Amino acid sequence: MSFFNRVNEYANEYHTLKSNETLAKEKEMPGKAFFIKNNNILAIPREDGDCRYPFGQNGFNYWVYASGYIHSNEGLFSPYLRASEGQEPKIAFFAGFKGKEGYKVIPILSVPVMDEQVQTERYTVFTKASAYYVTEAEGITFAIRTFVDADKKMYYTVSATNNTEEKKEFFVSSYFNPFLKNAVMEGAENRWFRQATVMPKNEGQNLNNFLIEVYEERDRGAMAPNYGVFTRHLTLSEGAELVASEETTSRNDYVGGVRSSLHTPASLYKGTFGDTKKVATFTEVSVAADMLHLILEKGASMREDIVMTYCFEDEDMEVAIRGGSTPEVIDEAEEAIIKAEAMHGENMKAVFGKRLSGEIKEEVFNAFFEHLKKQVEFCSVIKGYIQLSSFSLIGIRDVFQALEGLVFYEPEVAREKMLEALNFVQPDGRCPRQYSLPRFEGDTPNMDLRPFIDQGVWVISTIATYLRFTQDFNFLNETCGYYDFVNDKAHLAKKSDKTSSVLDHLFDIMNYLLTNRDHDYTKCVCALYGDWNDALDGLGVSKRKDREYGTGVSVMATLQVYQNCHEMIELLEILDTEKYADKIAEYKQAMVEIEEGLVKYAIIENEEGEKRLVHGWGDERSYFVGSFDDPDHESRDGITSNAFWVLAGMYDKDMSIKDTILGAYDRLGSKYGLKTFEPHFEKGTPGVGRIPNLPKGTAENGAAYIHASTFGVMSLFRMGETERAWEELSKCLPFTHEKVSVSPYVMPNSYGYNEEKQIDGESMQDWQTGSSNVVLKTFIRFVFGVEPQYKGLWIQPSMHIPFATTEFALKVRGTNLVLKYSNNETGKRTFKINGEIQEGIYDDVMKLKKLWISNEFIVNNKEIVVEILD
Template structure:
């Protein structure tokens, strides 16, 4: 066991060194630091909480810096979340004998003893596991949590006696597991959950009926292993009431934890009391001696599977071997030349610490891949647009896994080509739960992601893969008998989108809404017989305009469907005319691109006179006017666009809308329920801000783009309510309501993948297409040095910049000077070389 002990002691040493040598090069934000090995140290925070996901194949354990743990796979929850200070469902305790009574310390941090003093807690996130350390004057205790590749969870609880005296202690575990397809409890939960204890094994049974046709017998298991230490007494219970001392008692006031033993050991609990796993294990701990207990949690959905798992659970040594193997795997993966890599050095004006930025970007890359391949988004569902955008970035370095995810998403769309807004992975033989609101933009993200996949991988075989559909029926779905190719699915999606182009304006109808979720009123019809009206989203229209070009290129590359190629060309021309005639408005010599309009163009959003009589700018309409290359038609002057972006600027970057929508604003939907300066209602919704930043890059306004980039990076702020080492969702700003930089959420948010894509396309100008790679050399770089390395098909592309105070700028392609700023490298050249290097030196 010496390796484990050394691991913990080395970790504590690294923590102490970091805290002793605090600097701008290791401090992220609010008691959060990068350790020298790149791991993240999170101390107690006042303004927010950090969290980190662990797991494989969509199975996820969330580890919060506050000590809360939740575990689920899609809609199946092993351990429910406990937000904002509620009693934890899972906890570990160290008990110290003080004159016959025990003083309990929460090891993870949830259900803390209010009388504790002089305690230090550290949470350390590595990519493989999380460490919770508890340090008192007498003890070093803690818990390491690790998730194996086959979805077993290991909780390794330990304690070291730091003193020169014999100490009487206990280590205790409490696990109020669920093991159900549910994301919350109700009065019936305990009726259908049983736990039994025998010989270091706690066995859970949680039968449930998903619907009237689908019965599932869920099983859970927690196996305990006394790894190290001389156990003096172990008491166990399956009863929450017995663990806490009474039915209404809480963990903080647990009588058992204060007495150091479970006086009544209930070996089976069901129906009348909440079934839990609970134990208290006493030790007489000599000076400098260690105690280690390992718990392994697993689950199954039938008795045969449960029996097999029960008989093959890994022991502590197995866990150590698996964890070390994963450490080596990640080390090789993230140092591989196949991995996307960014490097910056010497940011001008020192507005961004590049040491922190480089480490931060590694976690953003991890964030994007983990969330792109997940089975839920932290709630029950996966958003179609969310998954596809994350996959569009993650496929750059993990194309195989992203290929499977693309096929997964496509298998949940309706055979009409209408994707759900959100879907869930169903139980075996079950029907998936879906959010079937008709947000018109879901399909456009699918098309663009598959185009990007083909551009990076040249893997056209994906288009031949056969997959099915789920058709809508009675507000639910049924598995369709129809099975088509991926290309057929894409054509169906395009058919659906084209069918919803408004014939009068040649722009795409908003239906339920677009990317700006809360702006969901434009598609409403005044006719009660009609589900939707002819209101339009210009953002989605511009995305469809891009999709049509992407599909033209794909079909021409394949030499198929000439009739569709002509149709798509025709629709592109009609959309151009529709945008020119209806979406571009002018006043006093200034032009705007509107966000959209309501039924029969009776009111507008993003015009000079909106439905509330205000002149308003829309971020995403302006951004996608550029990103879609509609700006090449010159319907607006560049200065018109820059004026809109200037109007949208704020303390934290471009806002979604300016001004915000007040509560009495009609026809715009539930966005009016959001306070000023939050989410879509006039906040810095970072995902959207990055759309605007990319547009600035395309307009060759690099300085404006980098000014915005500096504002959205969380570690440049004074306050953050989410995890500082990854991208948050948004920044709220409303002085009247006391909001200044708070964020709604983190991890499962589009800002991470959009940051990656914006750096690749905008900062470094790298854009693969079906015929090769375009590289647009930028006029301005924000740092003394910067570098991006990525893989296109089998070729490494490296674009680097460095300042050497030369008289003139030199551009080198594989070491040879060239005069071009726009470089195209065709597939024929990519096929002949393993590496393309472009250096900009000035």
């Protein structure tokens, strides 16, 4: 489809939604966003938040916002820095119509905000490949398209189409202020080592080009340039005429001086840059900006294509300057990315039929599922510096949790990323909290070496899921390296000479986890710096001045290590029971000790005989968190110990604790889902670390921190409380609320609620959040019910599904597995495999009938269709 056809299609969809209220309600999400054809997203700029979408691959992050803000980075190198809310954007486009005095100027994006004298309508469309910004004004449809290719070239198409019966005279102007440095913020010296130059057009081009050079220290004695090359090409339809073309490299010329900004661009109001600077450096900010004066007859159109390439070598710069692309080549590049993106996730598809109850709209839900897969993939393959700062690195825990979801539809990608991360483990099995990739051979990469105890537990569980699902046991023989952690506080680590197999890495990690227990007393796992709940980082502090960490315990981490022992025993028994007899015995003994310690110490009882699962305790059990009497003398519940008591398998041993867990969930409940803690921690609460510094009702401090909420949802499904699980799941999803401050089509990290501070549903961020992978895994394991085992698969769909039908398709080791669920309200579950009725097995824990499919059956059938009739 051509560029103009896409613009017309999006314009038509916008106006259809605008005129058809019934249709709009079915496709609507909070935050003025709608799902449209092909699961694309149409967003209208708003004042209470912003929607965004990430493009790019191989570590290049290209963020586009519905507002029009755009920024990008590759590691610490930023072609464009992020502009804070309300600041002048680094990329901007304008149009101007001649008035009685000067020009009436409008931004084609919705930033910067200006005093507009022309009525406009604006909307943004996100596809998985590109973003389209459409502005309608004075009978003209303006559009900006932007996307990035695999070579990190950034593309911008500016267009205008005259939809009126009369001739239109106007200008369009583009403005680029790149950064092109390895830094996280601008400094006063930036302009000294930067130059922008207007370059002559090449043969076959009809507009001049731009070159921006930014000099940066490569080492103590050498400065080297980073290049930004802009090539431009103008295409005019019949009835379109270019009247005049201007370029400038001077920001001062563009905005009117050092006191002005893009909010008041003096040159645009005049309709000319005047006596422009073709070279700008040292004394002012140098930019790449143009102004094209045009005449369009009825139905005529124009498009200007701008391609930005960044590079670091003279030869590459010269190739880029000579390499202007035609509109046809640019459109083909977009089409190729669209097709490539469509292939991602093709190994797993879901369709929800007509809803029977609840707030989840099936059309929105189906589209949301596709973007949820994109979000989990994004979180799985990140290469750091997403939220750009010096220590925005790659989290071991974050990546492995996401990879456990990615395993089900991109196992090869997950495999590669797991091998990458395993190279950063210390020889004793301790995982860093975060790592970064070395820039060159011998480089010492940045790492966060704080010993959060739980990093390794996610590694074990994710690899176990990968092996169960793929049967790729050769993965265990792959060789990985190590890093020696030299100084935690200085974040100093150096590459170790040691290498070993993945399986040996797993043994190392298990040894580290089992060693760091309170061996003398509770046998539970010590919190050290903290566990998954980063903000609650006080439990591990020692009462003794001669040591940093004490015997404080994380019940969640202890439960996860208990699960890890079971996972390792299962794996080793599949590999070779006799060969690994000693390891199996070690892990079985650890399970016995941990189970005894948890039952004795993690379950507490008050004078009335009420029980509670505590979150943890401080050094020498001197205080509790999530108990009847916390350090602030509050009676408090925490979600994670309750959730993982179920998820790690302790619940299976004694299901009488169910009422205790459900009672905790009753107290943790809220309109936005299960809270992480209730009540919150007031400032100054001793022994719990930095969590009291968060405002009441935000993030982990008494809010629905969705990552934790979804652990609770999983546990409800596993206990057979499926109606309540769906109720809580619905609260977690962003499109079921009246408003949301971030992108409503992907998972946020939290929903805040604090009436005093007028916080009601706001979130810290979206996209880079672990809530996405837990929601996806909940769908896979507990809604559709695919639970991989070493000898086959359990098929165990939820007993309550608020849709008449669902269909779930998954590629399992080359076999197409299709699950077709029908809610016929018969009160009895029936299974069919490839048309033949099969008897299920009743699960006492999950309170449902489930179906076993063996590995042999999977291997011998290219397609397996399972019908589940309830």
